[in-house]
Amino acid sequence: MDKLLTPDTGLMFWTVVTFLALVFILKKAAWGPLLRAVDEREARLKADREAAEKARADAERIQKDLEARLAGAHARGQEIVSQALKDGELLRGRLKAEAEADAQAIKDKTAAELAAEKNRLVGELRGEVARLSVLAAEKLLRRTVDDDVQKTVLDGFFKDLDASKAERN
Amino acid sequence: MNFENVLAHHLIDHKLFHWQVGPLDLGLSPLILTMWAAAAAAALALTFAARSASAPARLLRAAVEPAALFVRDEIVEPVFGHATSTYLPYFLTLFFFLLACNLFGLVPYASGATANFNVTAAMALCTFLFIQFAGVKEQGLFSYVVHIVPGGVPWWLWPLLFVIEVFGMLAKCISLCIRLFANMLAGHIVSLSFIFLIFIFAQMSHVAAVGVSPAAVGLALFIYLMDVLVSLLQAYIFTMLTALFVGGAVHPH
Numbered sequence A: 001m002d003k004l005l006t007p008d009t010g011l012m013f014w015t016v017v018t019f020l021a022l023v024f025i026l027k028k029a030a031w032g033p034l035l036r037a038v039d040e041r042e043a044r045l046k047a048d049r050e051a052a053e054k055a056r057a058d059a060e061r062i063q064k065d066l067e068a069r070l071a072g073a074h075a076r077g078q079e080i081v082s083q084a085l086k087d088g089e090l091l092r093g094r095l096k097a098e099a100e101a102d103a104q105a106i107k108d109k110t111a112a113e114l115a116a117e118k119n120r121l122v123g124e125l126r127g128e129v130a131r132l133s134v135l136a137a138e139k140l141l142r143r144t145v146d147d148d149v150q151k152t153v154l155d156g157f158f159k160d161l162d163a164s165k166a167e168r169n
Numbered sequence B: 001m002n003f004e005n006v007l008a009h010h011l012i013d014h015k016l017f018h019w020q021v022g023p024l025d026l027g028l029s030p031l032i033l034t035m036w037a038a039a040a041a042a043a044l045a046l047t048f049a050a051r052s053a054s055a056p057a058r059l060l061r062a063a064v065e066p067a068a069l070f071v072r073d074e075i076v077e078p079v080f081g082h083a084t085s086t087y088l089p090y091f092l093t094l095f096f097f098l099l100a101c102n103l104f105g106l107v108p109y110a111s112g113a114t115a116n117f118n119v120t121a122a123m124a125l126c127t128f129l130f131i132q133f134a135g136v137k138e139q140g141l142f143s144y145v146v147h148i149v150p151g152g153v154p155w156w157l158w159p160l161l162f163v164i165e166v167f168g169m170l171a172k173c174i175s176l177c178i179r180l181f182a183n184m185l186a187g188h189i190v191s192l193s194f195i196f197l198i199f200i201f202a203q204m205s206h207v208a209a210v211g212v213s214p215a216a217v218g219l220a221l222f223i224y225l226m227d228v229l230v231s232l233l234q235a236y237i238f239t240m241l242t243a244l245f246v247g248g249a250v251h252p253h
Helices: A009-141 A147-168 B003-011 B030-051 B055-105 B117-139 B141-146 B155-204 B206-250
Strands: none
Touching: A009 A147, A009 B030, A009 B055, A009 B117, B003 B155, B030 B055, B055 B117, B055 B155, B055 B206, B117 B141, B117 B155, B117 B206, B155 B206
């Protein structure tokens, strides 16, 4: 068994030659393609991951943007509704005031017309009464009174009438 | 039956013929042929795995790639950093060559190449030369020789430390040689010893031999399976330590 440690330079030589030959053969034949494939795959995975992360960041940004816009639109909608309510209130108040004013104006106008009509009727009635009275007096007196007398008499009559009216009041 | 003769027959290499070239006897032996077979198998399998696109090649690549990436990311990359790609083919080949030799040594009738002192000494010599090559390549000859001694040493201690460091470097390589050789040899010896138990008992009685054989075969099988693990482990350790030693020469600080 002491031969186990006997130096054998020939065997050492062959070992070194075999190993170095294998280093050069495998470097050309195996490690080049294998490591290139690994590097390519790692680069592809890295690119994929970066693209995915970028897409995710974009999606998050867009979502945030949309949320912000949605919130803005919501606030604006509220504002429009409240503005519309205020406008409606204002419009209602104005219309009501106008309607009241119109009604008042119509009422006033009607009252004025009524008063005017009454005065006219009163005037007409007076004229008719005076004519009838004159006619009656003419018939009574059987004579024609001239226009001046007639006017004098009528004025006196109306004066009495007004005086008696004032007394009654 | 002499156990020592049996062990010698199994573990010691015998030249098939002699071919004297200068001081070297380049005659072939079963061990050299086994080593070539292992190297050829490694070269064919790895080339097939790396280059072919067929389904078996993909399967093989799925097995080889994690090991190769382990060597790259866990052994070579931490030591060499950006210079990884320069040195990676050497370490990958070292790992797979040792692994192939270790595993071929477990095949019945094949010789365990890495259970031979001369083979592991040659591998350690390669590591030693690689340390010098990488150190000179990365630092330049003068800087490399100066940095063999760690910085901050008084000048009068320098010669002494230089000698110690050079011997340390040699010791590291010798330890590499002995570690691989002893680990691989031990597995073979223990396996053979368990099998040989059967014949020792048979010299006492045939019944005892039959009785002891299941235990002996079982234990031998257990050691044999453990040798598969040891094959992987020792290939990894040799590669990792080589990377550490070369790294120490490449980065002196």
